[in-house]
Amino acid sequence: MFWRMTKAVLILPGTALIYVPLFIQWLGDGWPFNRLQSGALAWVMAAILAAPAFALAIKTMTQFLHEGEGTPAPWDPPKKFVVSGPYRHMRNPMLTSVILIIIAEAVALGSLALLGWGVGFFILNTIYFAFVEEPGLARRFGKEYLDYKASVPRWIPKVQPYVPPHSG
Numbered sequence: 786m787f788w789r790m791t792k793a794v795l796i797l798p799g800t801a802l803i804y805v806p807l808f809i810q811w812l813g814d815g816w817p818f819n820r821l822q823s824g825a826l827a828w829v830m831a832a833i834l835a836a837p838a839f840a841l842a843i844k845t846m847t848q849f850l851h852e853g854e855g856t857p858a859p860w861d862p863p864k865k866f867v868v869s870g871p872y873r874h875m876r877n878p879m880l881t882s883v884i885l886i887i888i889a890e891a892v893a894l895g896s897l898a899l900l901g902w903g904v905g906f907f908i909l910n911t912i913y914f915a916f917v918e919e920p921g922l923a924r925r926f927g928k929e930y931l932d933y934k935a936s937v938p939r940w941i942p943k944v945q946p947y948v949p950p951h952s953g
Contacts, residue, residue: 790846792856793856793861794857796858797858798842798857801883802886802887805902806899809896809899810899812898827893827895830889831890834885834888835885837885838882838883838885841871841882841885842882844871845857845871845879853865857879868929873937873947874937874942874944875939875942875943876939877940878942880910883906884907888903914939933947
């Protein structure tokens with residue numbers, strides 16, 4: 786199980802959080818973006834964003850591994866529908882954590898290009914979820930997923946937690 790998750794993390798969040806940002810930095814933050822000034826305050830703000838985002842990422846990946854018996858990877862998805870913890874408040878807390886970490890990187894490095902990557906990553910994932918992932922979850926988990934989807938927002942956390950119909 787450890788190696789399954791390690792592979793998924795190195796490929797998926799690794800690409801979004803390390804490989805693409807390194808490529809952007811290697812390009813030199815050039816056109817159409819430019820570099821902002823960053824300093825100690827930017828690093829503090831970035832840490833304030835990144836710390837809870839990392840905790841959320843670890844929590845949700847652990848849930849997929851233990852409760853869902855799978856990984857975040859599309860080639861090794863959870864076998865069981867996960868609807869506890871952060872998933873009771875929003876449908877995509879794992880990706881939300883990744884987006885917040887990208888924004889934290891942009892703030893820390895003063896990079897509009899990384900901020901642009903964060904926006905692009907959000908848009909790409911929104912399209913992917915709407916047209917690929919959510920229809921696939923509906924096929925795999927049926928009414929259970931459709932009830933959940935109707936009650937829990939995709940990105941903005943819902944204050945009142947979702948309670949699955951069968952749990953009372």
